[in-house]
Amino acid sequence: GAVVSQHPSRVICKSGTSVKIECRSLDFQATTMFWYRQFPKKSLMLMATSNEGSKATYEQGVEKDKFLINHASLTLSTLTVTSAHPEDSSFYICSAPRQGAEKLFFGSGTQLSVL
């Protein structure tokens, strides 16, 4: 079964509004989570590393004021796309490593469409 849950799976919003995406680790604690975005027919691009109890680490070229990340607890990280515009439309995916396991578990992704 899924060990990382992502919600919502799909969201449509108007331009200028903000959208929050949640990522939860279901049966383990994750002090670190990763956020990716993916455009159609393209690969996953790492956006940022979410750190519980401290600021997120953003990859080069990713606007931290645009993509707010909050690692609220050991099982929850949220990504908020602020003042969304059509160019923010994309597939967003989170992942979390479980300590002791050598692999990342991925959520099922969120398809964001900004009108």
Added chain:
Amino acid sequence: DAKTTQPPSMDCAEGRAANLPCNHSTISGNEYVYWYRQIHSQGPQYIIHGLKNNETNEMASLIITEDRKSSTLILPHATLRDTAVYYCIVRVVSGGYNKLIFGAGTRLAVHP
């Protein structure tokens, strides 16, 4: 970060073995090779990983060359459900955790 190179696409007949190659010539001695796959509009699914020995699990086999500069993922009996994009990734350790940087991947099409 070590980079990987994969063919953009491959075809395979159902029931035959699918052999997906990957070059990672700049890999460091302690870096693992991971394979994930992604079916359309879903999150990536873990397949297998290895360091230098060949590995096998219920999904696939991973063959790593002795110099570790390339590897091959083998799906022994491909089915239509194996149609997906397959990513070969070299792990980067960041903050004590695995950080996966995805390349372009190989789009595998399994046909009847």
